[in-house]
Every structure is written in structure tokens, then in C-alpha cells.
Amino acid sequence: MKNVAAIDIGGTSIKAALVDEKFAILATASAPTPKDDFDGSATVDAILSIVAELEKSGPVSAIGFDTPGTIDEMRGVARWAGNLGWKDLEIRSLLQEKTKHPVVYGHDVRCGALAEMRSGAAAGFKNSIFIPIGTGIAAALIVDGAIRAVDGFAGEIGHMNVGADIDCVCGLTGCLEAVASAAAIEREYERNAGSKKTAEEIAKAIGTDMNARTVWESAMHYLAVAVEDLITILAPEAIIFGGGLAGAGALLIDPLERALDKRLTFQRRPLLKVAHYGPSAGTIGCAIMAFDALAQG
Ligand SMILES: [Zn+2]
Structure with missing residues (x-):
């Protein structure tokens, strides 16, 4: 059974979970969202330490993460996120350069909707x-x-x-x-x-x-x-x-x-x-997105 690291980045905090293929949450982790992180480097570091913490509870096959704001999901770019202070930031590549796990990136609200649509x-x-x-x-x-x-x-x-x-x-x-x-x-x-x-x-x-x-x-x-x-x-x-x-x-x-x-x-x-998933909808949606990407190779 494969697991993914699902990481929901909000304006105030980062909520993360190690999720298995049946969408059971095996472990959770959280951290405050870095403030004034205009180049995204502190957020990338925060994601990497959360993934390392989740890996203590089981192997990670992929990372699915999301952020608020307007994003270009195809290119993996945060176009504008007022609450994060980001503008045209290539956040998916910045994270992918630092990890060997496959990385998928989505919009927090659409990830939450994906979870509610599939089973909520x-x-x-x-x-x-x-x-x-x-x-x-x-x-x-x-x-x-x-x-x-x-x-x-x-x-x-x-x-x-x-x-x-x-x-x-x-x-x-x-x-x-x-x-x-x-x-x-x-x-x-x-x-x-x-x-x-x-x-x-x-x-x-x-x-x-x-x-x-x-x-x-x-x-x-x-x-x-x-x-x-x-x-x-x-x-x-x-x-x-x-x-x-x-x-x-x-x-x-x-x-x-x-x-x-x-x-x-x-x-x-x-x-x-x-x-149905309350404040965890974004996290579950990140996991669905990551498993969909693994299934598509
Ligand atoms: Zn406004």
C-alpha cells in the first residue's frame, strides 16, 4: 500500500498528513505558515521538514501540496497570493529541486472541492x-x-x-x-x-x-x-x-x-x-491529487 504526504498551506498555518490509498490518515503534522516569505524558500523548507516528520510514520511515494490565491496549476506557479505575499512564484519547481519525491501542486479551495466531490x-x-x-x-x-x-x-x-x-x-x-x-x-x-x-x-x-x-x-x-x-x-x-x-x-x-x-x-x-471533511478537506484533496498523479505515472 502506498502513502502520500498531503500538505495544505493556509494563510496562517500548514496542515499536513500522511495518507494511504484508502484516504486513511496515518499521521499528521502542522507548522505556522512562514511570514513575509516572498521568495518561497522558507515555505519550501517548512514543507521538507514536515515531509521528514511524516516519513517517520511510513514511506512517502509523492507529495501533494496546495496554496491559496490565484495559481496556474499547469505551470505550477502561484500567480498572486495576498495572504502569503507571493507574486508569480514558481513554487512547484522550487520544491521539486529540493526533493526526490514526485511533487504535485494545486489550489487549496479546488483541492478541498475535489475531496468533497469524490466522497463528501x-x-x-x-x-x-x-x-x-x-x-x-x-x-x-x-x-x-x-x-x-x-x-x-x-x-x-x-x-x-x-x-x-x-x-x-x-x-x-x-x-x-x-x-x-x-x-x-x-x-x-x-x-x-x-x-x-x-x-x-x-x-x-x-x-x-x-x-x-x-x-x-x-x-x-x-x-x-x-x-x-x-x-x-x-x-x-x-x-x-x-x-x-x-x-x-x-x-x-x-x-x-x-x-x-x-x-x-x-x-x-x-x-x-x-x-464533510471540515477543515481537513484541503489535506484530503491534496492526497487525492497526489494519488491521481501516481496512477497516471
Ligand atoms: Zn479584496
Whole structure:
């Protein structure tokens, strides 16, 4: 039985696992995402030490890794990743030069969608949208049974203008991600309340903490604005929420359902669901991508 090292690089942390052919997780490892690593060298070193740690639990046949941002999957280039500080970085070759294992590289959200499509919450739907919400927000668009990347540019819904007045990493103001990502919710809560809570804790405190309620309701309002537009444009049968914020479960789904009740008129009403693999969707997707590459030789 072969194993692969599956490495999901987020804006804040790197989550990795040694995964076997049945997608069982044999070991896990994590590390903080290197900050201001403009040439990618610290990230390559972090990946190599994670792979070395995973190899203590079993042999590795390939490395599958992903990052956020707009990427060119064919060329293995990170075109732009605001939360990593990367621009036109040939990250796949940089890693491949330092390891003898075959390396495959994908987009974090599309890797998560791949996992949800093959055996998770998006299985059985021809048209769905996978939206992980963490440090940032992006979407994988599953249209007519395939994940549509459109040369790696599609799905950057975190930068839809929802009319908010907070500055975004992309240089503009008004973006969804600047007001409704887990990181944005935590920042806004800290600014109002003067103390720190995780986004999930904020969601759970809305019954007792007025600051939590205000911040959460504002984020849900802006998410509903974006989701309504996605439904009108793409007519998905299901929308799957993942990432850290999906841990809020019904506290995320219920306010969105209520908002859509008021906002949708003629549109097809999609099912709103929480991701089956939760925050591990990206990692499992990296493993699927690596095994697919091994199967194709
Ligand atoms: Zn933006």
C-alpha cells in the first residue's frame, strides 16, 4: 500500500498528513505558515521538514501540496497570493529541486472541492459551490460535474464587492473577505470588545455577548449578499461551506437560510451544507491529487 504526504498551506498555518490509498490518515503534522516569505524558500523548507516528520510514520511515494490565491496549476506557479505575499512564484519547481519525491501542486479551495466531490458533501451533485471560510474566502465552482478553474482565475469570491467599507489585502475596499472571513470576524470583534475570541467562539457567544452578536450578524449579512449573487449567476444545487468557520454549523447555515428566504424569488434554491471533511478537506484533496498523479505515472 502506498502513502502520500498531503500538505495544505493556509494563510496562517500548514496542515499536513500522511495518507494511504484508502484516504486513511496515518499521521499528521502542522507548522505556522512562514511570514513575509516572498521568495518561497522558507515555505519550501517548512514543507521538507514536515515531509521528514511524516516519513517517520511510513514511506512517502509523492507529495501533494496546495496554496491559496490565484495559481496556474499547469505551470505550477502561484500567480498572486495576498495572504502569503507571493507574486508569480514558481513554487512547484522550487520544491521539486529540493526533493526526490514526485511533487504535485494545486489550489487549496479546488483541492478541498475535489475531496468533497469524490466522497463528501458535494458527492452526487452536478452543480455546486464549495466555499471554505478561514483567513480568506474563495470558492470552487463545480459546473456540469467538473471543477472549473478558468486558467486558475475563477472563484475569487472573497474579492466580490459587497459594499463594506473595510480595506482588503487586494488593495481595494468593499471586499467580502475583509468583513466575513474568520480572520475579519476575529479582528472586528477584538476592535469592538477589546478582547480576543476565535470566530467559532464568537458564533457560540451571540446569545450572551452583544459585541459577538453584532459582528456575527454583520458577517452573515455580507455573506448572504455574496451567496445570493452566486445563486443568481450559477444556479448551484448545493453550496458547501468549509474551513474554520464551518465549525459554527447551524449558527452559519441558519442565518444564511433566513436571509435567502427573503432575497431569492425566481432562483433555484440550493441546499446549504457544511463540508464533510471540515477543515481537513484541503489535506484530503491534496492526497487525492497526489494519488491521481501516481496512477497516471
Ligand atoms: Zn479584496
